[in-house]
Amino acid sequence: MNLKLKQYLNTPLQIGNRIIKKRLILAPMSGLTHVAFRELVAEYGGHGLLYTEMCSAKNLPHENRHVSPVFRWRDTELSGLVCQIFGSDPAIMADAARRIESEGFFGVDLNFGCSVAAICKRNCGAALLKDPELSVKIVQTVRQAVSIPVLVKFRTGWEDRSDMPVDLARRFEDAGADSLIFHPRVAPDRRSRPPKWKYIALVKQAVSIPVFGNGEVFCKADCEKMFSETGCDGIALGRIAAAMPWIFAQWSDEFMPDADICRRNARQMLFLLHQHFEGKTAIRKFKKMSVYMAAVFKYGHVFAKKICSANDAAGIEAAIDEFFDASPKRAGRPNMNLFR
């Protein structure tokens, strides 16, 4: 099965007018999938696509890539980079998509899944799932505005009913979406209950465009299980990628992590953050990331606490070394109190 999984992960997949070579992609995560983290993932390789953090469609046409914390990239990653936007006005979403196309991104993704109150109360993110007419109109308008792939990341909706995402998936395909990334959770649920993978199977059966499954794929067995239970075309990895950014290379390529990978990875994350952001921002972003790194260890909360109480890069490096010098034990599954 291992060989078969690897072969499948390396089977090219057509998305709109483009082809990706690998089927594991990075899920968008605000505060985590910044340019420094993506550089770290790219150093290991093995991924099909990378995602930006969500960007405001309204701000995007005026963003300066050298100043914006989210609309920022390395030129070498652009051809495999998807920019995710949130908004609720079809014309504004289309303007943002035009800018994304003109910069040379692989594609644009429409955020119909974020259930954070600040986003939903502006009628963006998952709030749009309450208004299928508007969300379909957004897909249509963006589709007409650009020729790069248009992807849609969405959730089950606001009620736990499989017919809603299935109906939406069909309508998104009809409106011109090139691919769907589906996270089968209802919107009020911020990752507390398990995602219902059987809904991914139903969405996959309903459309002919590629469907990426998403939600709680934390180990190779989960990965195989999601493929076999749902028939999805690819998988978007979220939190586990923040904890172990080499996971794409480990599952898709020949990458074998050694015993000290977590220490080196943490140090490299800190280094890259300082390459891309000024000191205080780099430290703040590292602290956010470290909670996910900690979650894959027994007593990882001790590590997270130490990192969060450090004041500068030297303090963080000392906390990293102190934790890993003690040869911490890995947890079987990530600690869900930290994996929020």
Ligand SMILES: Cc1cc2nc3c(=O)[nH]c(=O)nc-3n(C[C@H](O)[C@H](O)[C@H](O)COP(=O)(O)O)c2cc1C
């Ligand atoms: C800190 C954090 C930030 C997130 N931000 C976004 C976002 O900006 N856009 C989005 O579509 N999903 C966002 N998500 C959801 C993830 O893309 C993904 O759907 C979710 O984490 C489930 O996948 P996982 O179990 O592999 O982590 C975020 C998740 C986390 C943990």
